[in-house]
Every structure is written in structure tokens, then in C-alpha cells.
Amino acid sequence: MSRRALTLLVAGFLTLALAVGGAMLPVPYVVLSPGPTENTIGDVKGKPVITVTGHETYPTTGMLSMVTVAYQGGPGNRIGLLTALRGWLDDTIAVVPEETIFPREQTVEEVEEENTAEMATSQETSTAAALRELKIAYQNVVEVASTDKGSPAEGKLLPGDIITSVDGTPATGMEAVAAAVRKHTPGDDVTFGVDRKGAKQDVTVKTVKGPDGQAIVGVRMGMSYKFPFAVNISVGDVGGPSAGLMFSLGIYDKLTPGPLTGGKAIAGTGTMDGEGNVGAIGGIEQKMVGAKKAGATIFLTPSANCPAAAAAVPAGLRLVKVDTLNGAIKAIDAIRTGSGSVPACTS
Template sequence: MSRRAATLAVASVLVLVLALVGSLMPVPYVTLMPGPTRNTLAENAKGQAIITIDGRRTYPTEGSLNFTTVTYRGGPGGRIDLLTALRGWLDGDTAVVPEETIFPEDESPEEVDEQNTRQMTDSQQDAEAAALHELGVPISTRVVVDSVQKGRPADGKLKPEDEITAVNGTAITKVDQVSKVMDGVRPGQTVTLTVRRGGKELQQRITTAKGPDGGAVVGVVLAGAYKFPFKIDVNIGDIGGPSAGLIFSLAIIDKLTPGALTGGKFIAGTGTITPDGEVGPIGGIEQKMIAARRAGATVFLTPKDNCAAAVEARPDGLRLVRADTLATARQALVALTTGKGDVPACPS
């Protein structure tokens, strides 16, 4: 073999080795893929109804009303390699996004998971409130302790999930009412909190400290919650995020009203929900539509702000129905079922 040929052979081997090593190097990207989809009118893997309602009459229904999810690979501590990222870029069902899109630099993977779990819990509560508002069922609000700051005056006296019913004798049903009462308290003064814990009411006297803004604080984070006139449970297991809110609300409405809201059709969808019924955008719309169509859905409820991306990536056989609010989504399903009325489409 000539010297030139030997040099070329060695160079080729080096290039191949470098390419192979480079392809296996971790990269700061995450792949998003179609995830599982669940029928909220049916049972979960444990044989429990996904949505159960106690203390109110419910009605039989039929069809499918599925929420959709996205799964991911990668992230800090488990990064994908370059070869996996390249395969994702070439796969029409997969999206490859920068790692910080899913895992902000200032949050650990555990914090992200905890946030997703909290978002799902909040989404379920908002979905319940939105459904009952839509049906005209009165509900009231309450104030609960979300967390207690260590080393602050409330540490050891208040616990997460404590309900604050009064501050210095003033009845409390909203978080801003607490702030108004505390505005009249100076650091070092004692406040009396009326707390409901485990069905019992107790009084907690707490000496306040000086907060960052100079005002009096006890060291808790408060959150607004609802008092529902009957019990609603959503049993979906280990799934996080807020994007199933719209579907949860529609499923609750379906169970609380006569007839099948789906008309027996296979409906899927996505969208966040506010307590007053506004539908918000979500991420991963392309993967969620793919998951829905693979499961058998023929109609997909789509937040209006996701419509443009949804139209570009719509799978064959999937009809996109625009959902601006819970009320319009409900009306659209009735129109689909009866053939009467307009069905808003993406785009409009």
C-alpha cells in the first residue's frame, strides 16, 4: 500500500471514529413524542372511573372524550445523544426542542415534575369550577395554606392545606382579603388566625415578622380554593400539566346532564381552562393530534391560539373544532351531535 493510500485509510478511520463518538455525545435537546390518551368517560387502568361524582345525580353517557398527552426523552441527568436528536428531526411524529424549553435553567428536574403535578391538580380544580359555572351551580371560595416558610413565625403553627377562615376576627374567603387585614398590622404585632384543620376549628396566635417590603408577615404562601356543593374526583394517575382542563370540564358536564355530549362519537382534545371557562393554548399540539388520531378520534377540540399550528400538522381523518371557551366547545359538541348549529373550525 502506498504512503498516500495509507494516510487516506487512517484519516478515514479517524473521521469515522470521530463521527461515531460525536453521534453518541449528549446534547441539550429534548424529543417530544405522542403520549397516551385517556377517555375521561371510562375507567382508568385500576378499574376506577376517571371522573367520579358523589352527592349529585349523574347520568349515563357513551362515546369517548379523550384528553391527550406528550411524552419526552432527554433532560438534565438523562440527555439524549446527537444520533437520537437527528432521528427525531427526521421523524415527522417527533419534535426536537431545546432542553430549556422543558427544563428551565433555574429549576431542577424534580422541581419541574413537582410543578407539573401541581399544575394538574390546579387544572382539575379549575375544570370543576368551570363546569359548575357553566351549569349554573353555585360555588364559593376559600383560602388555604399552600406552603409554610421555614424559620418564619408560622413555622410549626400552620400546615399546608390549613383553611384560613378569619384573621383578627374578620371573615376570609379570598386571598386579597388577608392582604387587606395584614396591611393594618405592624411587624411585631400578634395576629389571631382562625384555622380549619381536619374538620376542626382552632385559633392560632402568631407574632408577625418584618417582610421584604417592610410589612408584617407570618411566613406562609396562601392560595385560593373552592368549596364545591358535592364531591368530584379525577383519577388519572401519574400525569402532569394543565392541558387537560377543557376535557375534564366537558366530561363533568356530560356526567351531570342527560344524554351523551359526544353523541357516541370519538372526541379528543386539549386546552387549559380557567374557572370562568376561558380555554388557553398548550404545547405539543402536533404530537397530541397524532396521539388522538391513532387512538381513533375523528374530532379534535383545539384552543384558538393553537389553530394555526394544528392546521399545518393535522392528521388525515381528524376534524379540528376551535374551542374559545367552555361554553362554545359545549355548543360545538351539541351541534356535531344534532347536526343543528355552527361548528367553529380552525382557522376561522
Template sequence: MSRRALTLLVAGFLVLSLGVMGAVMKVPYVVLSPGPTENTIGEVDKKPVITITGRQTYPTSGRLNLVTVAYQGGPSSQIDLLTALRGWLDPTVAVVPESTIFPETRSQQQVEEENTVEMANSQDYAKAAALTELKIPYGTAVSVVSTEKGKPADGRLRKGDEITAVGGKPVSDVEGISEAVKAVEPGREVTFAITRGQEKLDVTVPTVRGAGGKTVVGMVMQAKYKFPFDVEINVGDVGGPSAGLMFSLGILDKLTPGELTGGKDIAGTGTIDPSGAVGPIGGIAQKMVGARKAGATVFLTPADNCAEAMKAVPDGLRLVKATSLHEAVQALDALRTGKGQVPACSAG
């Protein structure tokens, strides 16, 4: 055999070996790619995304798309090396350490369950924010969704318990309860006033030091709102809190005369709180790609994501900065009428 043929044979064997190794070698990374979009004033599986009963609604047009990020990998289904390499070469996806999405302190199932709870909270916050913007009054409460096995709340608090006060101080939202618990020195006890069925109780729970040194008791909570009419949101298998802004806009569009989009294809992202404040999200680059592929020309961007978004904005997509639901509504009004300023993202 000639030296050239031998060299080619050895090189081919090495390439084949590396290919096989890459296909079977699992790596602790997760690939993030553009996920599906859903029109919040449209339908999913022939059912409206937002259904309002008990209140007058109005026709809508155009699109108010929520955007998502799809992920591949995780502790129970790690990707192979070749998949990771393809991701690193693709500018529309991101390859991140597995621990970024699935912290070592929580299982993949726990993370997915938390995403489901965050989506439920996001929907309620979106309803509350829309009603706040419209100055429609509503009531609030917070209930326990679950407790973490082995943590202090396990066995003391139960699913469905409604928390009304912490340390003797009335509370009405998840953030208020979390902050009240964090204010307690780890190892000390905290007393929750709860309603369990028809019974009102004071339950004292020890605290422990959790991730990042924060005081925790080991429970998952969910806001419960008492709205004056029914708002049902149907988005299928989507988790996380980042669709809050777009849910709020969809609800507002249906509850008010006129068409918020002016027939335009609008997409956006951002968490929402009951006051209407818009918060930052992850995966902004992948979400913009998904929005543009779905036809959007305008992208509502949380102010804290603007600098990152400016570095990766696809051609043909206009970034509009949103710090609040009210500001987003004003921006859409300005886009539709051509009157007023539209807040733009900047790189700084």
C-alpha cells in the same frame, strides 16, 4: 494501499468516531413527543376515569380524549447528541432547550412535583367549572401544599394551613392569593389569616423577589373545594394542568342526560379555571399528532393556541376553537345536531 481505499478507511473511521461521540455526548435539550391519550368518559386499568357518587349520572358514548406530551431528557437524564439529531429530523416531535422545561432555579424533582400539584388543581378546577356550568353551588378554600426550603414561608406556614385572607382581605382561590402577594413590594411583610387545625391564626411572612422580579414567599398552594357530591378522577401517571377542559366535559357528560359527543371521537386540551375559562397550553403540535393517531376527528383547541395549531394540524383533524367550557359544550351540541355554528380556529 490505494488512495481510494485509504480515503474510504479514513472516512469510515471519521463516521464511526462521530457516531460514538454522538452516542456518548450529552446535550442540554429535551425531546417532546406525542404522549398517550385517555378517554375521560372511559376507563384506565379497568377503572373509570371519572367516578361520581351521590348524584344521578347518565350513560355516555364516543370518546372525550385528553392528550399528553411525553418528554425525554432533563437535568438528571440528559439525552445524547444522536437522540437530539433524530428529534430535529422528525416533524412530529420538538427538541427544546432543557431550561424551557426545567428552569435553572428548580430541580427536575421540583418541576415534577409542581406538575403533580398542577394536575390535582386542574382536576379540582374541572369539577368546579362543570358545577358552575350546571349552576350547582359549592364551597372553596386554599391550603398550603409545601414551602420552599430557605424561603420566607419555610417554618412560618405549614402543609395543610388553610389561607382565608391576605393583608386583611378575604381570598378564596390560588390566583387571588398569588396576586395579593405580587402586589406587595419585595422585602415587605405580608400577613396571612389561616386556619391550622382548629386554630385561627395571623401569620406575618417577609417577601422576597422571585423569578421575573415577582414578589414571592416560597410556598405551593392548592385549591380545596367543598363539593355537594363526590367526583373522583383517575388518570394514572399524568401531570400538569392541560387536561382541565376535557375533565370538565367528561364530568358534564356524566351529569347530564343525552350524549355530549354524539358517538364521535373527540379530543382536546386546555387549562380550565373554576369559572370555565379555557387557557393555553404547551406542546400543541405533539398533542394533535397523538389525538389523530388515537382516532380523533375533532380537536378542541384553546383560542390562544389556534394560530400555532393551524400550522401543524394533521390531516383529518378538525380544529374547534374553545374559549370557555360553555363554548365547548355549544360547539359539541352543534356538531352532534348539525344546528348552530361551530367556532373554528383561524391562522390570524
């Protein structure tokens, strides 16, 4: 072999090796793709997604499916450049910077824990919204989420404590509790009525001056609920709050006679608060693809997500705009009966 041919061969081999090696290099991106789709009025692995105990339920049919987004990559498990390039060429996949999913100030474990907590909260607020829509009474509960390190409340008010009163006045909500504390002069004592794992007691905490000069004790609160019967939601290893709307619809459907969908295949997404308001979510493009693959023909879309959804909707999938649980139910009723207006989700 001539020297020139040998040089070209070696150069070609090195170029190929560099190309292969470069394609395998880890990059700080995450691939988002359509994840599992589960029917909230159906079963997962033989177990109902929604189980109601202590209240009459009714048989139903059709689909009210929650949709998810799967991810690949992240700190400690980065994807290769070739995987990212494939994703950029696939319209059903999104490739986003790593910090979009995993903020630099959080570990992977912290992000996953946050997603799990958001799912648990979503199940609570979804149940509250459904019962509110059905005019079934329940209690709003102010719960201690955490206390600030070094604050007067640390060690006195414990995570999970239910605050029932402040200075003898019933606690009707987080803002009412905060306002009752702010009425004090910094340095005053404030007495919390607390339900701690079923044991009622008074806890006295000294206030201090907050950043705005008003009295604080350093407690962080959250809302929880006491329902008149048990609602259990089981979807496996899924996190985040975006299934809230579909949970509420599934609960509503099980607690009312006749199938809400009329047997139709409906999917959707959106967060849900205890008042029945639907909020925006991420990954709408991937969720629509997952819904279409699962056989859905109608997709309930938070109004804030409508522009992005309308620009990428798969053929054969009808987008319905929703802002509230009540509005979603009315839209489904109109679709089922063929009468009434159905809000369209447009760009």
C-alpha cells in the same frame, strides 16, 4: 497492501469511528413526541377515568379524549445527537432545548413534582368549573400553601390549614385575606380563623413591613374547594395542567342525561380554571398527532394555540376554537345536532 492504501483505510476507519462516536454524543436537547391519549368518559386499565360518588350519573358514549406529550432526554438522561437529528427530520416530533422543559434553576425531581402538583390542581379546578356550569353549589376555600422562611407566619400557619376568617371576618378569597392583613399597621397582630385537619382554632400572627411598606405575615395561599360529592380522576402517571378542559367536559357529560358527544370522537386540550376559562398549552402539534392516531375527528383548541395548530393540523382533524367551558359545550352541541355555529380555529 501499499502504504497509500493502508493510510486511506486507517483514515476511513477513523472517520467512521468519529462519525459514530459523534452521533452517540449526548446533547442538551429534549425530544417531544405524541404521548398516550385517554378517553375521559372511558376506562384506563379497566378503571373509569372519572368516578363520581354521592350524585346521580348517566351513561354516555363517544370520546372526550385528553392528549399528552411524551419526552425523551433531560439532565442525567441526555439523548444522542443521532436521536436529535432524527427528531429534526420528523414533522410529528419537536426537538427543543433542554432548559425549555427543565429550567436550569430546577432539578428533574422538582420539575416532576411541579407537574404532579399542577395535575392535582387541574383536577380540582376542572371539577369546580363543571359544577359551576351545572349550577351545583360548592365552597371556595383559602388554603395555606406555604410560609416564607423566617417570616412571622412560619410555624404558626401550616401548609394545608384552611383560613376561614381574618379578624373575625369570613375569608371569601385570597385577595380578601391579603387585603384584611394589609389594613393593619406593620407590627400589629392579626388573628386568623383556621381549620386544621377538622379542628377549628384562632392563630395570632404579628405583621411586619413588606417590600411595599404594607403589613404582611409571609403566608402563601392557594384556592381549594369543598364539593358536595366526590369526584375522582385517575389517569396514571400523567402530569401538568393541560387536560383540564377535557376533565371538565367528562365530568359535565357524566352528570347530565344523554351523551354530550352524540357518539362522536372528540379530543382536545387546554388548562381550566375554577371560573370555566380555557388557557393555552404547550406541545399542540404533538397532541394533535396523538389525537388523530386515537381516532379523533374533532379537536378542541384553546384560542391562543390556534395559529400554531392551524399551521400543523393533520388531515381529517377539524379544529374547534374554545375560550370557555360553556363555549366548548355549545360547540359540541352544535356539532352533535348539526345546528348552530361552531367557532373555527384558524391561523
